[in-house]
Amino acid sequence: MAFSVTSRDGRRRLVSRLVEVACAGAVVAALVPLALVLWYVLRNGVPALNRAFFTSMPKPVGEPGGGMANAMVGTLIMLGIAAAFAVPVGIASAVYLSEYPKSRLSWAARFAADVLNGVPSIVVGIFAYVVAVLPFNRFSALAGGFALGVMMIPILVRATEELLALVPPSLREGALALGATRGRAAWTVILPAALPGIVTGILVALARIAGETAPLLFTALNNRYWSTKLTQPIASLTVQIYTYAQSPYEDWHRQAWAGATVLIAAVLLFSVLARTVTRRLERMHRP
Amino acid sequence: MASRPSRTDFRVDLGFRLGTGALAALVCLIVVGIGVVLTRESWLSIEKFGLGFWRGTTWDPVSGEFGALPFIWGTLYSSVIALLIATPVALGIAIFLSELSPHALKQPLTFLTELLAAIPSIVYGIWGVFVLVPVVRRLQVLTPDFLKKFPLFTGPPLGVGMLAAGLVLAVMVVPFIASVAREILKAVPVNQREAAYALGATRWEAIRMALYYARTGIIGAVMLGLGRALGETIAVTMVIGNNPQVSWSLFAPQYTMAAVIANEFTEAANKLYLDALVEIGLVLFTITIVINGLSRLLIWSVSERAPARKVLKPEPALAA
Numbered sequence: 378m379a380f381s382v383t384s385r386d387g388r389r390r391l392v393s394r395l396v397e398v399a400c401a402g403a404v405v406a407a408l409v410p411l412a413l414v415l416w417y418v419l420r421n422g423v424p425a426l427n428r429a430f431f432t433s434m435p436k437p438v439g440e441p442g443g444g445m446a447n448a449m450v451g452t453l454i455m456l457g458i459a460a461a462f463a464v465p466v467g468i469a470s471a472v473y474l475s476e477y478p479k480s481r482l483s484w485a486a487r488f489a490a491d492v493l494n495g496v497p498s499i500v501v502g503i504f505a506y507v508v509a510v511l512p513f514n515r516f517s518a519l520a521g522g523f524a525l526g527v528m529m530i531p532i533l534v535r536a537t538e539e540l541l542a543l544v545p546p547s548l549r550e551g552a553l554a555l556g557a558t559r560g561r562a563a564w565t566v567i568l569p570a571a572l573p574g575i576v577t578g579i580l581v582a583l584a585r586i587a588g589e590t591a592p593l594l595f596t597a598l599n600n601r602y603w604s605t606k607l608t609q610p611i612a613s614l615t616v617q618i619y620t621y622a623q624s625p626y627e628d629w630h631r632q633a634w635a636g637a638t639v640l641i642a643a644v645l646l647f648s649v650l651a652r653t654v655t656r657r658l659e660r661m662h663r664p
Numbered sequence: 665m666a667s668r669p670s671r672t673d674f675r676v677d678l679g680f681r682l683g684t685g686a687l688a689a690l691v692c693l694i695v696v697g698i699g700v701v702l703t704r705e706s707w708l709s710i711e712k713f714g715l716g717f718w719r720g721t722t723w724d725p726v727s728g729e730f731g732a733l734p735f736i737w738g739t740l741y742s743s744v745i746a747l748l749i750a751t752p753v754a755l756g757i758a759i760f761l762s763e764l765s766p767h768a769l770k771q772p773l774t775f776l777t778e779l780l781a782a783i784p785s786i787v788y789g790i791w792g793v794f795v796l797v798p799v800v801r802r803l804q805v806l807t808p809d810f811l812k813k814f815p816l817f818t819g820p821p822l823g824v825g826m827l828a829a830g831l832v833l834a835v836m837v838v839p840f841i842a843s844v845a846r847e848i849l850k851a852v853p854v855n856q857r858e859a860a861y862a863l864g865a866t867r868w869e870a871i872r873m874a875l876y877y878a879r880t881g882i883i884g885a886v887m888l889g890l891g892r893a894l895g896e897t898i899a900v901t902m903v904i905g906n907n908p909q910v911s912w913s914l915f916a917p918q919y920t921m922a923a924v925i926a927n928e929f930t931e932a933a934n935k936l937y938l939d940a941l942v943e944i945g946l947v948l949f950t951i952t953i954v955i956n957g958l959s960r961l962l963i964w965s966v967s968e969r970a971p972a973r974k975v976l977k978p979e980p981a982l983a984a
Contacts, residue, residue: 389866389869390866392866392868393866393867393868393869396867396868396871397764397867397868399756400756400757400759400760400764401756401760401764402756403752403753403754403755403756403757403760404756404757404760404761404773404777406753406756407753407754407757407777407780407835407838407839407842408776408777410780410835411776411777411779411780411783413791413795414783414787414788414791414835417791417794417795418787418790418791421794465687466687466690466691469683469684469687469688470684470687470688470690470691472684473681473684473685473687473688474688476681476684477681477685482685482688482689482692483688485689485692486688486689486691486692488957488960489691489692489694489695490691491956491960492695492953492956492957492960493691493694493695494956495888495891495892495895495952495953495955495956496695496698496895496949496952496953496956497894497895497896497897497922497948497949497952498785498895498897499895499897499922499925499926499945499948500698500702500895500945500948500949500952501698502925502929503702503705503925503929503941503942503945504697504698504701504702506929507701507702507705507942508697508701527694530691530694531691534691558673558674558676558677558680559677559680559681560676560677560679560680560681561673561676561677563680564680584782585782587784588783588784588785588786588787589784589785590784590785590786590789590897590898591785591897591898591922591926594926594929594930595929595930598930615784615786615898618786618790619786619789619898619902622786622789622790622793622794622902623793623902630794633790634790634794637786637787637790637791640784640786640787641783641784641787644782644783644784645779648775648778648779648782652775
């Protein structure tokens with residue numbers, strides 16, 4: 378070495394090392410709670426999972442057994458309602474954002490999507506209550522689905538916009554050069570190229586809102602009975618877990634853990650799926 | 665051969681722009697709509713109590729007395745605790761993942777930390793109630809007596825309370841701060857770092873430079889975490905103890921704005937009670953809008969994906 382290592386250099390190097398170790402420690406510090414949550418949910422939930430959990434109705438207090446069949450169906454129904462209006466709005470907005478990225482409306486919509494994404498879920502619940510429960514004077518699956526849809530839109534907009542950006546500009550330029558208008562290029566070239574990603578994005582958004590509880594508390598309410606009517610209160614997996622976890626009954630606690638396991642499994646599944654598809658798309662489109 | 669677009673083609677194209685544009689405008693409208701709806705529905709309470717609503721400490725629906733200070737206090741206090749814990753951890757993660765991590769570990773570790781954000785709030789809640797709260801209770805029992813004299817540690821060992829809420833919140837906001845901070849560190853031009861190394865900087869000194877360069881964005885990332893923490897509902901409701909009081913004690917059961925809405929909304933027996941709850945929602949909405957809006961602007965001003973304009977330009981001296 379051309380220059381001597383003074384003690385000051387040594388100290389600087391030591392500080393640098395210490396910070397590096399601290400940063401690695403921070404990663405561990407975040408992974409520990411992740412592992413703990415997963416471990417406890419699986420340990421308490423898996424033994425409580427059985428066929429009855431998926432196929433039977435909740436039993437009255439004191440009777441052991443029973444399941445959350447109605448709650449799972451309720452969650453699926455509300456996810457369907459949410460997707461029915463959030464998907465068109467979310468995808469179309471994202472297409473607009475990617476086709477006219479510099480318009481003033483794009484700036485506003487992007488900002489609105491980000492802000493909406495940060496609006497507390499409980500506030501979305503109040504909004505849905507006023508818009509979809511008060512006028513009809515009744516809690517309903519529709520109101521719950523509406524609340525979930527409002528939460529789903531910003532997730533979809535941002536995810537889809539990013540996926541559309543992965544489509545190489547040469548594809549769009551090629552379409553435009555062949556004389557296609559912007560709309561036609563978007564519809565026949567860009568959207569199909571991004572389709573696998575968009576479908577994944579929708580699934581991830583669904584998995585995300587499937588875990589929402591707060592917006593359902595006073596829109597869909599809950600229902601102890603089998604109900605698929607859209608205009609009636611309906612049970613959901615999350616609200617059922619919430620109710621059971623706060624009850625004093627051991628058996629209900631077990632069921633709550635089982636419900637949490639189902640939720641976690643869905644989230645894990647969709648996260649892994651999304652990662653795989655996104656990476657494949659990236660590899661496909663990037664040289 | 666492709667022909668020139670016909671007049672119909674252009675009309676369809678205009679329709680395409682207007683159609684997708686209308687739906688994009690709808691996204692903006694929803695945000696405005698939430699604000700309008702909440703204001704209208706809380707008018708009774710706004711009119712009756714005015715600003716005194718936020719100074720009152722008594723929350724007694726039965727006698728019609730509504731003071732929301734304890735909820736504001738609980739929300740802010742729990743969020744501050746969460747950020748104090750989460751910020752250093754999240755920044756450490758961001759630095760590790762963007763600057764230090766071996767290449768092979770980068771993707772899996774990113775995936776795992778982001779998984780923390782994907783776990784539903786209710787799952788954190790049930791874990792908090794059955795696992796974390798007993799641990800906190802044990803901690804409270806083990807607290808030495810001389811510490812209990814400080815206002816920070818007074819109160820009986822219940823388990824549920826401010827500390828449990830702060831801890832759960834911290835875990836929940838770490839991934840948000842970390843992922844934004846990582847994006848922002850990535851956006852710092854490479855020549856900044858190369859210049860630092862060329863001058864003989866150690867790794868940490870180069871990272872510190874990058875952090876300083878990206879400081880606006882980092883503040884934005886932390887504010888984004890704050891926005892999340894303020895509005896988090898279910899997990900906090902389950903562990904904070906739901907007792908409207910203003911207390912410094914980490915062990916005291918307290919209450920947050922989101923939690924009181926979640927617990928009492930369906931029980932609100934009269935219009936004034938309901939309006940008071942909606943007003944709490946309105947203020948929560950306003951606070952999170954302002955904080956998220958600010959944080960977005962800060963983040964956009966630094967990150968690569970800045971909309972409409974590119975803010976990040978290498979300084980002329982460096983570009984030359």
